[in-house]
Every structure is written in C-alpha cells, then in structure tokens.
Amino acid sequence: MKYVLVLLVVMFAIGLWQHNRRQVHRGDQARRAPPPPPPPSPSVATAPQEMVVCAHCGVHLPVGDAVNGTLRGVYYCGAEHRLRAEAGK
Numbered sequence: 001m002k003y004v005l006v007l008l009v010v011m012f013a014i015g016l017w018q019h020n021r022r023q024v025h026r027g028d029q030a031r032r033a034p035p036p037p038p039p040p041s042p043s044v045a046t047a048p049q050e051m052v053v054c055a056h057c058g059v060h061l062p063v064g065d066a067v068n069g070t071l072r073g074v075y076y077c078g079a080e081h082r083l084r085a086e087a088g089k
C-alpha cells in the first residue's frame with residue numbers, strides 16, 4: 001500500500017511538472033516577439049563588383065559592363081574599343 005501511495009505522488013509530481021512546462025512553453029511563444037524582418041539583401045547596384053580597365057582607353061568599369069577581348073583577362077569599355085584595339089589600333 002505504501003508503494004502505491006509513493007507511485008501516486010510521483011505520478012502527480014510528474015503530471016504537475018509537465019503541465020508547468022507546457023504553460024511555460026506556451027508563455028514563451030506568446031511573449032516572444034515576431035522575428036525582425038531580414039535585412040534587405042544588397043542589391044546588384046550596391047554590391048561590390050570587380051573593376052576592370054579598358055585595354056584601349058584605360059577607363060575603369062565594372063566587369064559586368066565590360067566587353068571581353070579575345071585575349072583572356074583583357075576587357076574593353078565597349079565593342080567599338082574592342083574592334084579598334086584588336087584591329088591594330
């Protein structure tokens with residue numbers, strides 16, 4: 001009979017503990033503020049871009065705007081400078 005009583009007390013304690021835990025968890029969720037919106041991802045315009053130099057006139061421009069030359073690593077500011085440079089100046 002003693003053991004049954006101890007078992008009942010232990011089960012009651014476990015039930016109370018689980019009930020409290022659930023309440024704390026729910027309280028946490030309610031109290032927690034919604035997560036702040038993620039910072040705006042850097043747009044293409046503000047992201048750092050590799051700069052290259054026109055092999056004909058020497059102007060600096062982003063690699064995305066440059067025209068590739070036939071030689072690797074040679075860039076031009078436009079098709080006209082590429083034609084002029086590769087036609088032999």
Ligand SMILES: [Zn+2]
Binds near residue numbers: 076
């Ligand atoms: Zn140029």
